[in-house]
Amino acid sequence: MKILVCGKGGCGKSTLTALLAQAMCRQGYNVLVVDNDESNFGLHRQLGMELPQDFLNYFGGKKELVEKMMKAFSSGEKATFFEHRWEISDIPEAYVSKNGNLSLMAVGKIHDSGEGCACPMGALSKQLLKNIDTSSNDFVLVDTEAGIEHFGRGVEEGCDILLMVVDPSYESIRLAEKISSLADSIEKPLYYICNRIEDASMEILLDAIPGSKILATVPINGSIFKAGLLGEEFRINVPEIEELSGFLKNMQESEYQN
Template sequence: MKIAFAGKGGVGKTSLCAWVADWLARSGKNVWLVDADTALSLGQASGLDADALPEPLVLRGDLVRERIHEGGFLNLNPEVGDLPEELAVDVPLGGEPLPGVEPGRKRLIVMGAVTNAGGGCACDANALLKALLAHIVMDRDEWVLVDLEAGVEHLGRGTVAHVDGLVVVSEPSMRSLRTGAEVGRMAADLGLDNQVLVLNRYTGGEPPQLDGLPEWRMSVPVLDGLAERQMTDASVLGLPESALLDGLARALLDGLAARERGETGGN
């Protein structure tokens, strides 16, 4: 399955993506983690040292030139099939694999921020980024989790069509729920209507009915173990609450899969 994580900044997208990926790998699945957020924190949240992070694709001027300007022509449909292996870094498991399970591989690809700051080649880098995202999402028969900047606009219509589920992450606050509703609406307009709302740092209460907010909801409580540890450790894995997070990841994936098959997912 291919799953994207979206929502307002700071709500827990990257953490949730890291938790779900770790659960998958510990239950024997191979997972591609795609960091398409400009904050570039998925690697560190998954326990990679800052100096072990892969170089962001958009900074690989050599690749941008080689693929997009192949043979002196502008190629907006570049060959990228070899790039996941070339760019990815293996990410260690955050805990023990499930009993009797051969753990899967977690691999991280960092896209990086496409800006115009450097001038000139931003659109070329963007074209390569889009082509790579499209390839990973459309042509790879593996688990793919994409940590997005905010909404799904990064993905483009063609790529979105191949995403199986959208996890809209929000805090229990009006501002972040509004962003979540906006993201949900835009994704639904692009045909991605298998969505779940994850209320993170949830302390109770009923969220408002906002047009676009996914109807199926799950919640994650405030994690004291994470709050305590995060001053000194960037990883969100291996927490005292990991059994709870495993249960959540499992329910989330089972529900998205059931909905994808046309059954009604849990509630």
């Protein structure tokens, strides 16, 4: 199953992706985290890993990828980056950090001022996710950049479900409405994790988000915040995330039974 994690900036996407990835590993799955945020230089630390080199480099780097896209565009075609279908184990080792059954890859980071936009990363992510086949023992978790640009780039297309992280803010409530209509338009199931929640804020969120689609409600957690601030590997067992991993396990099992 391929799950895309989205939401507004600072709502907790990377934090919850890392915690969920670790929890899914504890459930015995092979988990691939795809770092799809070109501006995030911290997710690998939360997973206790080195930042792998940009997957873009496998295709000759950003410039080469852009040239390929332009060439295809000028002949009225779409550039294709993959010649055959991949499984997780087909991702070349040079582009993956590993820790037991957890793998991390980074599509591409912004390295230099004036290097150009992140569209090639979006185009590559879209094709990568559409091109990867997962087995009943695999989970792919995609950590995205803030907001909804990845919808514009079509990154969601290759994913099975969308998981929106909602923090108690007006902006998140508005964004939840927008993401709900975007998810409907591409017929992808959308679920929510409410994060950094206290009782009073949950009441307000429940007015805006369908309760039946909320898979977890995570409270403010001092250990998460401290490890995040120090750039330390998470070694935190969050009961709500463990429960979520059990839910996803059941979802995956019933998917593969049908």
